[in-house]
Amino acid sequence: MTDAFAVMNAIGLVGFAFVGAAKAIEERYDVFGVTVVGVMTALGGGTTRDLLLNRVPNSLQSPGEVALSLLGVTAAVLFVHFLDDGHQHPVVLTADAIGLAAFSTTGALLGQQAGLPVFAVVALATVNAAGGGAISDLLLGRTPFILREDFYASCAVIGGLAFWALAQIGVSVSVASAGCALAVLLARGLGIGRGWSLPTVQAWERRDAQ
Amino acid sequence: MTDAFAVMNAIGLVGFAFVGAAKAIEERYDVFGVTVVGVMTALGGGTTRDLLLNRVPNSLQSPGEVALSLLGVTAAVLFVHFLDDGHQHPVVLTADAIGLAAFSTTGALLGQQAGLPVFAVVALATVNAAGGGAISDLLLGRTPFILREDFYASCAVIGGLAFWALAQIGVSVSVASAGCALAVLLARGLGIGRGWSLPTVQAWERRDAQ
């Protein structure tokens, strides 16, 4: 389990950094800006999680995580112009989904281990998984994509709830982690495959009015 | 005093979450986005205050505060379309003003108890009271309304100064808290009633030029 999880985490760091860097290239940021946005997409969620848990961020202490993020940035710089709409490529979407699962699990696990209640477990899973993308969007002058119609951060919410529910019924941390990661992957895969998105309040009202 | 304060805090959490969620609905955010923006408006100021004071945020440890925020979000989803310009309704403005008073007081109190100087007491009162709204505005792709012409965050500054001044002359914490809350309510009430706003530097220069 631990090895599989480390692999997922590594894939996620590269994938997130690729997506962030590709968006910054699209906005014609300079190479420093592309690097910052890519690294923040990969490490920003975990950094925010650590700030909320009152710890020195892991990202400042893990040269390996930084190296993987820089690898994702480099891949985007070298390859993004060979792809149409590069951050929607199936390989990129898959790496991103694996990262979403790995980062949700880490966030939920650390919240649970800190003895925090269910809201905090779910919030830390979501911040860890989707916080980097939200910070990047702000740095790119966009409103965070996770707050508009989609089915992305919702997968982290589902994963956090799954982790918490499994921990409540007394399974081991490994099983709860596996359940969380699988729930996120399943939700994200279904969401992409079926084009799911959450409704707006306006959409609810229109439906009620019919 | 403590009971009255807990009631004010609860009203403020519901009111702030309502205002934030109403703005996110206006921007056609999806229901996840509406929830995040509403909850951040209610809990974001206190969370930032706790990060600055180097503590695990109270918001992650208080299911009650989360529940009150979600209540405010739910109220906005259900009722905002019955109101024209919902977050300006007198009931909403009143709940928001009560929250401004309660949150300013908490921020000033914690700054004072941490033994920090007057700037920090005022800054923590202001961040606690107005930080959630500022974070929400950034999440909505707007510049923070508190930095443009209005008389909103200024009420928290006045409250923070009142708390610090009362504490300096040696009154009890309860009296300083009551003084802070009353100063904020008075300033905000007068500000709304008389349409106060702070001038821009340009306005000063035009006046000097006449």
Add this chain to the structure above:
Amino acid sequence: MTDAFAVMNAIGLVGFAFVGAAKAIEERYDVFGVTVVGVMTALGGGTTRDLLLNRVPNSLQSPGEVALSLLGVTAAVLFVHFLDDGHQHPVVLTADAIGLAAFSTTGALLGQQAGLPVFAVVALATVNAAGGGAISDLLLGRTPFILREDFYASCAVIGGLAFWALAQIGVSVSVASAGCALAVLLARGLGIGRGWSLPTVQAWERRDAQ
């Protein structure tokens, strides 16, 4: 050395606050907004650095730093309309460059003293020096200027690397600090003098295509 450094730090606080306040005046923010943006430009980088290092921010505990920031804001309010394009005036650019050098050095030094690896030393130098400007830009509804074509944050990166390299070869903290500050000043001076900017990825590709 220590005295020279304190003077550089003081000049930087005034200069950064002037630049931030001048930008907020340009955007017609009210006097509260101008003060917040100016103070955040001066103190926001150090505050973020302290959050990352898990310490109560120095800015909340140093009335002197706050006073210098308010002095910079006041100078901007009084004088900015006598200058065309005030935050590009040679005196302002010089004060800003001195601040960039002083703040990079403080960030690198604290990262080194916390026993963190090279990425963290460089990241803390950069956040400390360029973070305040980035936060201000977000508060002004702009994308952070440091991420677009320029040669500004790059100077802090160079300074952080210089500090780390000097510390690796075993020189004293004073010498590493002086080396860092000089590297930043030299890089920034050359950057301004010669109109340096970092390329975009698109610019690289165009050059390759020729």
